[in-house]
Amino acid sequence: MITVSESAKSSALKFMQKEQLPEGTFIRVGVEGGGCSGLSYKLEFDSVLREGDQQFEDKGIKLVVDKKSFLYLVGMELDYSGGLNGKGFVFINPNASRTCGCGESFSV
Secondary structure (H helix, E strand, O other), X not given: OOEEOHHHHHHHHHHHHHOOOOOOOXXXXXXXXXXXXXXXXXXXXXXXXXXXXXXEEEOOEEEEEOHHHHHXXXXXXXXXXXXXXXXXXXXXOOOOOEEOXXXXXXXX
16 A cells, blocks of 8 residues: 655645646556666656556545556655755655665665
């Protein structure tokens, strides 16, 4: 399961409304090779399910993860930070053994 913090929920809903995204739009979370720690997070709005996608809903936010990425993201919480060090979604991943300083890549 992947969970969403209250701040991530609020921010995601604001972005969806601002972009006037259609009903049925969800957040697609994934992992790809790259970044300074070996694996990078991907985050985008989508409305098309693919074969093998895992679907979750937390606090009214729909999340979709492809099968391969799910292995790296199970138990993760999606958060949002608007602090002085930058704004954006933050990945709290219990599977990561090391993360980079910016929090956009990790290794297991």
